[in-house]
Amino acid sequence: MVLGIVGILLSLALLITLAYRGVPVLVAAPIASLVALLFSRAPMLPVYTEIFMPAMANFIGSFFPVFLTGAIFGVLMSVTGYARSIAMTVTSLIGGRGAIAATVVTSALMTYGGISLFVVAFVMYPLARELFRAADIPRRLIPATIALGIFTFTMTALPGTPQVQNIIPGQFFGTGSFAGALIGIVGSLMVIVFGLFWLEFRTRQLRRKGEHFSSVHNGGEQEILRANGSGQGTYDLPEPKSRIIPFLPLLTVFLVNFACTLYIFPAMDWAYLADDKYGGITLANRAALWAVLVGIVTAILLILALNFRHFKELFRAVGEGAKNSMFPVFSTASEVGYGAVVASVAAFAVVRDSIFNMGANAIITSVVTVSITAGLTGSSSGGMTIALNALGEQLRDMALAEGTSLEVMHRLTAMASGGLDTLPHSGxxxxxxxxxxxxxxxxxxxxxxxxxxxxxxxxxLLVGAVSLGIF
Incomplete structure (x- = not known):
């Protein structure tokens, strides 16, 4: 048993090392799985074909539509000039001196509006670079500034966010994307205030040391961008004439998601879901996923309608967005497959039982478990899926037995996935x-x-507040 635990730890160390060295997770996860299997003396080929691949396929089957529509939506927002227009509008409202705030707000609007995190990163960098150049803010702070807008509160904390990290808990707890709204809003404000304070503090500190925008050598980002396939092809579309129109697709995602979650879906008759061909699911199991999908698809249709004269160019962009969705979803799914392999070895049962025997309540157990797995895998969605696949049903039963709100647990679990997931090896x-x-x-x-x-x-702090009965 000790050897099996050592194997799990070594496999995790290998996964981190390979990812840090730039090895794609698609390759690194199966290799790390083999290490865990070697130490546990489990049969490799059956585990790979009957455990790793089914877990990977299940994740893709559940969440590929979100990755696909999100990537298409992101490309359409980019090629129509809507994303750039939003950035310039926010910048003009905040002012050139507020380069950091403008970058955070714009990134957050795009992420909360349903655009894929990776797409937002590619869209925002050229804009943030010019804002930082004009304000003479050290370039080294650009990644942290963009990350505050896309990897933190809009990804996991704000209620209703259409990012997959907010959808996953609902699949296990039967909750919607607006679950734990008050806690999510308070948590978002805490993260925003802290993040902006740190970035402004670091700006002043670096300037006192004599560092400016041009102090860090330009690493050839244009070549790097092209190498990663982030740039879209050439599209001959005019700039949007109105500053309001580019915001409409983002607003559409939110409003449709909100309406479906709280009003439209609950008012519909879903009795037919009891049919065996639907796998015995309930509305609670899929409401968050379906509401986000309907919202993003509606926004895509809106963009196509607003730009119907350029349908051929947009249709080509749809194909490009579909291709761009493949790498993120398969990378995350590969990490989920790795987690399923680790969960299948006998040594994992010891780790699982240790977590449940530490005497904590359901929320603390969920937060700790998800935080650890997200940190080890370097993925918020992958780590959360791994943890909840292994322990989700037990956590739900524990919460119900304790009288703990599943909506509160949804929000805190989602937020916990967005902490240690950005260790150095994170993709x-x-x-x-x-x-x-x-x-x-x-x-x-x-x-x-x-x-x-x-x-x-x-x-x-929020877990402590919930434990004290403040929320």
Whole structure:
């Protein structure tokens, strides 16, 4: 048994090392799985084909529509000029001196509006670069600033966010995307205030040391962007004439998601879901996923309608968005497959029982478990899926037995996934730094403070407040 636990730890260390060295998770996760199996003396081929691949396929089957529609939506917002228009409008309202706030607000609007996190990163960097150049803010702070807008409160805390991290808990707890609204809003404010304070503090500190925008050598970000396939092809679309129209698709995602979750879906008759061909699901199991899908698809149709004269160009962009969705969903699914392999070995049962025997309540157990798995895998969605696949049913039963609100647990679990997930080996961190043409040494310190220290502290304080009965 001890050897099996050692194997799990070594496999995790290997996964972290390979990811940090730039090995795609699609390759790193199966290799790390083999290490865990070797130490546990489990049969490799049956485990790979009957455990790893089914877990990977199940994740893709459940969440591929969100990745697909999100990527298409992001590309359409980019090629129509809507994303740039939103950024320029926010900048003009906040002012050139508020480069950090303008970058955070714009990134947050796009993320909360349903655009994929990776797409937002690619869209925002050129805009943030010009804002920081004009304000003479050190370039090393660009990744942390973008990360505050896309990897923190809009990803997990704000109620109704259409990002997959807010959908996953609902699949296990039977809750909607607006679950734990008050806690989510309070947590968001805590993260925003802390993040902006840190970024302004670091700006002043670096300037006192004589560092300016041009102090960090430009790492050839344009070449890097092209190498990663982030740039869209050439599209001959005019700039939007109105500053209001670009905001309509983002508003549509929110309003449709909100209406479906709280009004439309509950008013419909879902009795037919009891039929065996639907797998015995209930509305509670799928409401969050379906509401987000309807919202994003409606927004896509709105963009196509507003730009119907350029349908051929937009249709080509739809195909490009579909291709862009493949790598993120398969990478995350591969991490889920790895987690399923680890959960299948006998040593994992010892770890699982240790967590449940530590005497904590359901919320603390869920937060700790999800935080650890997200940190080890370097993925908020992958880590949360791994943890809840293994322990979700037990956590739900524990919460019901304790009288704990599943909506509160949904929100805190989602927020917990967005803390340790940005350790140095995180694929999201590596991608963001590559997009910005910077290194871990130059920018990771501030990125870690923004995406780890702030969110983890917020979750800890909120868990304490819930335990004291404040919420």
């Amino acid at each position: 999201a961190v590596v991608t963001l730094l590559i997009v910005c043409g910077l290194t871990h040494r130059q920018s990771y310190k501030d990125l870690a403070v923004i995406t780890i220290v702030g969110p983890v502290a917020a979750v800890a």
